[in-house]
Amino acid sequence: MKELEVMQVRKRKPVEQPVRQPDMYDKIVERAFWFVIGFSIALMICCIAFGQTLYI
Template sequence: MEQLKVIQIRKRKQTKEPVRQPDKYDKAVEKAFWFVIGFSIALMICCVAFGQTINA
């Protein structure tokens, strides 16, 4: 029976910087992003609704 070759797997060196936690700036950017998305959708709905009433 042939011997199985054992492959050594090196552990990755730990990065000097740990995984970055989201800070206040990231949260502010996320809130602004969702505000812009929500505002755009609301504006589109209003334009469609008022456009229908004006033309009707």
């Protein structure tokens, strides 16, 4: 029976991922997202408020 060769496996050091800085595009998308959310809520509140005043 042949002897098996033992392979020596080295553990690699974990590669540190650089922290991704938010660029200008991310900031614009985030502001647009919150603008749409805020505008939708404000529009819904106005529709409810003025809808109630029209039917009194």
